[in-house]
Amino acid sequence: MIKIITQILSFTFIYMAIFAIMRFMMLSSLPDTNSNGWGEVFLYGLGHDMRTFSTIFLPIFLCGFLSYLNGFIRLNLSKAYQIFSTIYMSIISFIVAIFAFIGYYYYQIYQNKIDMFIFGFKDDDTAALISIIYNDYPAILILLYALAFAILCGYLNNKILKIKFKKSNQPLWILIVCNIVLIYAYAVALRAHPVYNALRASTYQFSSFKPFNEISTNPIMALSWASKEYKNQANFPYVDINRGKELQKRLFDMFATTKQNPNHAKMHIHFNLMESFGLGLLQEDKAMQKVLLGSLDEHFNSDFVFKRFLPSTNGTIDSLNRILFQSPIINLTSSKFQKQKLPLTLIDIYKKAGYRVVFAYAGNAAWYNINYFLKAQGVDEIIDETILMQEYKNAKESKHPYGIKDEYMYNKIYEIFNNAIKPTLIISLGISNHPPYIHKGKNELNLDLNSSEISRYSTDYKALLNAYSYANNSFGDYLNKIKNSKFKDNIIVAASGDHANREYKFDHKNESAFGISVPFYLYIPQVLQNNIYYDKNRIGSHKDIFPTLYNLSLNNTKYLSMGGRDMLSKPNDTKMEFAIHINVWADNDGIYPISSTKGYRYQNPNTLKNSNDSFELDESKAQFHKLYEEFSYYQLAWRLGLIK
Structure with missing residues (x-):
């Protein structure tokens, strides 16, 4: 030896x-x-x-x-x-x-x-x-x-x-x-x-x-x-243009156009995708919400929040791909198209509208080759843990395998907005609520849950809840600074979770949608609130985030909607009132797990929890999820030029 x-x-x-x-x-x-x-x-x-x-x-x-x-x-x-x-x-x-x-x-x-x-x-x-x-x-x-x-x-x-x-x-x-x-x-x-x-x-x-x-x-x-x-790298088959036309007839038009907007290209925009920001942890409990949201709770009570809201997928990169690039292909950023500019992305739309676009990440931007792909899409600046650790002396002390504390990312974002000389869009991705759950605030939570509540967690629940609370509180502190800033009337802030927390078990029987739900939060300056229609119980999902932002900030602009609609405008087409996730979808009638041949009605109109009251699906509902996923790939292939 x-x-x-x-x-x-x-x-x-x-x-x-x-x-x-x-x-x-x-x-x-x-x-x-x-x-x-x-x-x-x-x-x-x-x-x-x-x-x-x-x-x-x-x-x-x-x-x-x-x-x-x-x-x-x-x-x-x-x-x-x-x-x-x-x-x-x-x-x-x-x-x-x-x-x-x-x-x-x-x-x-x-x-x-x-x-x-x-x-x-x-x-x-x-x-x-x-x-x-x-x-x-x-x-x-x-x-x-x-x-x-x-x-x-x-x-x-x-x-x-x-x-x-x-x-x-x-x-x-x-x-x-x-x-x-x-x-x-x-x-x-x-x-x-x-x-x-x-x-x-x-x-x-x-x-x-x-x-x-x-x-x-x-x-x-x-x-x-x-x-x-x-x-x-994904297998990218060619698609038939006639099939795309057929899918649009059966589902909806691929494109939509924003309404007239006198504030065109005047508002800064911050979209924040938060790691594992699931609503299931709160269990619709007001007292628990106040504790776990921390300083974010007051903003949830004063601003616009949709809680009957689904993420796209169960993974961060997959959800990010679908939101930013409308891509159902998880490996798009590291595929053979990684250096190709993809038309009709939100980056493309806002760049053409005169925005400066920044991507901020509390982790490492080499993740899934996202840095190079974003550069190819026209992003002007990329901020990640490497830069943040150089600029903030204490940031490195918070480093764990997936990134640093979110607060340093928010500090940098605030600084960018504070010094901005042109309309700026910042897309950010937090990391603090990611395992191994070592990030926590100055005041550590000391929650004593009962045995049934503890059994929902597949890991140390105290560490998990401390990380969850820290991440929420950091975002809330950032919002406090925004609302007291010189640009408070010139910025829209939107946030959602990439997916629910994986270490939290939910009841698949009655929480197939609720258990994976995430919030959609919006801070909108008063000047934009004159014609707002707000129904906090409206159903939505990730696909609706940027159509909402487009309609708040862009004037008569055509965009790729894929069933997304403005969540702050009055509904005008009931078939567009749906939420979709890779494992389940929902509309006003009920919830439809893709593993089931039945639909399930809600326990009440204010929740995503379903009852045991099931019903048979008509052909349109039975085929909807499958057709949507096919259409989702079709539009990507069409934009990549894979048409036969």
Whole structure:
């Protein structure tokens, strides 16, 4: 086992040195930069390398434990292991050398780490690409260097295996403890963190300077990420334009137009999507609502709030895709269309109306490649945890695997609005109410629930409720600042939850819709409230958020509605009065879980809780959800040009 650990440590050091040299060369080639921040590049680079090589050496590591069985099975496998490990180390050494060059040249060409577009080598004109590589780069010389390095490492491996180590005479219990510690250390190396899986494709960014993030990655690991993206990219079939016309006849028109609005392009807009902001936790309990909403409670009582409201999906990225891009494809942002501008998004509409568009996120903007996709859509500025931790000195102390405290994001958003010189739309995504639920306010909640209430939680309910309360209170504090600001009469603030809290169990029998419900909150300045129609019990869902905002802020503007309507205008078409989620939909008549062939009436007109009173569905209701999802993909494919 000692020889095997020596092998792993020796070659890990050599390979890390190779990639450190690669990073030094890449950093040295950056124009107009000094060495500030280089230390973090190498530090994060070592973390990436540690994950990569601990994975690569896992078969060797396991062979070390098999070596303990030699005496038991009375076989001498040392010669076989020497041959195997020499071949294995030579192949890995060749790959490491090749990837050091590939990582360097790929960055020089694309100013990016290896990504899924490297697979253009397979999908594009391969012969032409090989010709270009052969003519423009020292490909043969690189292969010779890699081959020489592989031979050298094979020779070194044999030398290590011939070292005579002193036989250990330690007691058995010490050997057992040492091996347990060794296994734990290796597990930490595989995850690059003792608690959670760090330095993933979704959280690799640590600097606001993009080259540092890209250079720090390990090219082998980056290829692994790219391969997953490539394999997981959605299958985008072509659609028939005639089918789209048929769907519009059976459902509704794809487009709508806003009403006349004299305040066109004058209002700032903030749309805030809050992590796990489910209404089920409140259980329609006024006292519980006041405690858990904190400072947000007063705004819920004074502004416009719809509680019979559904999210699009059960996932953050999926809901965000459907709201921002009207895409039912979860991997759109990392698909082959990730660099293509998608027409008729809310970003496109507001940019054409003269708005500056900002995306703010309390997590890492590398998540699902959202930063690059948003840039392709025309977003002017992206704020994420990396920037926030640089600007707010205490932000880093609140860092957990998924982001930092929401309050720092709200501080930055307020600052942007306060200094804005043109109409600004900010789309924000909070993270504080995400597991592991470590974010909490200054005054920790001390709720003692009864046993039946506690049984609803599949995790520590006190930690969950503290995180939920903190996130709500942070947003409420932000709204207090907005309402006392110089721009209080020149801004619309909207908020909703991305999905309900996953660690909170609900009764599927009577809460199939209520259990997943989220609020839709609106702060609207008095000047816009003259012609408002407000029914707090009106049914709605995510699809209605931006049609409502469009009608409050844009003048005679055509937009892609997909059944969305202005929640603050009087209903004029009953078939548009519906809410839709991937698992259930609802209208004024009742609730329709897609797993059921029946509909269920409400317990009362003020709730989304359903009764046991069921009814048979007519054909239009029975087919509605399926047709809606088909139409949802159709409009995306149409905008992507996938028409046959």
